């Protein structure tokens with residue numbers, strides 16, 4: 043069942059079409075990624091889901107409710123961590139939790155939440171004195187304080203070092219394992235690959251691709267490099283070959299896995315230093331969002 047439904051969403055700022063006809067649904071229990079270049083419309087789209095912006099046209103439903111018209115009901119279902127979150131630096135962790143709890147009719151007991159997020163020893167620490175990783179953990183706690191069914195994280199790990207990012211990924215997974223649906227806006231391909239069940243790649247206000255990370259990668263070529271021992275045929279003519287470049291005696295081919303099969307196994311060519319580099323989600327992303335003429 044879908045917990046978030048977006049259909050024909052459009053939102054412009056003056057002449058800038060930030061979101062220009064976007065459709066997607068997020069299934070209950072899913073981790074749904076939103077990727078895309080700067081200015082692609084990701085934040086605008088999730089702000090419409092959060093009810094912070096009213097769409098120009100199209101429909102948005104969260105748990106069946108309109109986030110603008112049925113704000114109260116949606117607030118009970120949806121937790122939000124904004125892209126540029128800040129708190130008063132003198133506020134302590136405890137005060138922040140109590141303040142945010144007071145915004146909800148039935149707030150979660152924040153003590154187990156704090157324990158789960160490893161914040162129990164920091165309750166009297168002021169926000170301004172927390173490290174980036176701990177601030178993010180606090181923002182996760184604040185997003186969860188209303189016991190939401192679905193949470194939107196917008197560039198949750200952007201300011202974190204690699205260790206803190208990995209810890210945050212673990213928290214996101216645990217949260218999802220406990221039944222919370224997650225919408226994750228990110229610039230990090232490895233993050234999307236690690237966490238997301240499906241990924242929507244935004245480009246210029248539209249969704250350019252929407253699939254599992256594995257399927258998005260499938261469409262991208264692998265890179266095969268080797269030093270030929272026996273003479274090679276015209277490689278560019280082989281099925282699945284995208285490009286061929288030669289660096290001295292070394293040949294580099296971009297193509298599908300089948301290219302290697304066809305070239306080396308079927309034609310029995312002898313090669314040295316064979317290396318095959320799998321496509322990554324970065325490759326898929328670059329292919330999907332490449333500049334059009």
Ligand SMILES: Nc1ncnc2c1ncn2[C@@H]1O[C@H](COP(=O)(O)OP(=O)(O)OP(=O)(O)O)[C@@H](O)[C@H]1O
Nearest residue numbers: 055058059060078079080081082083084085086087
């Ligand atoms: N409040 C606003 N007023 C005017 N233009 C805006 C506003 N917010 C966003 N835009 C413009 O709308 C377009 C989409 O912006 P948006 O922030 O939704 O993209 P994004 O994909 O989230 O980008 P980023 O990755 O940089 O956060 C951009 O051209 C941006 O400059």
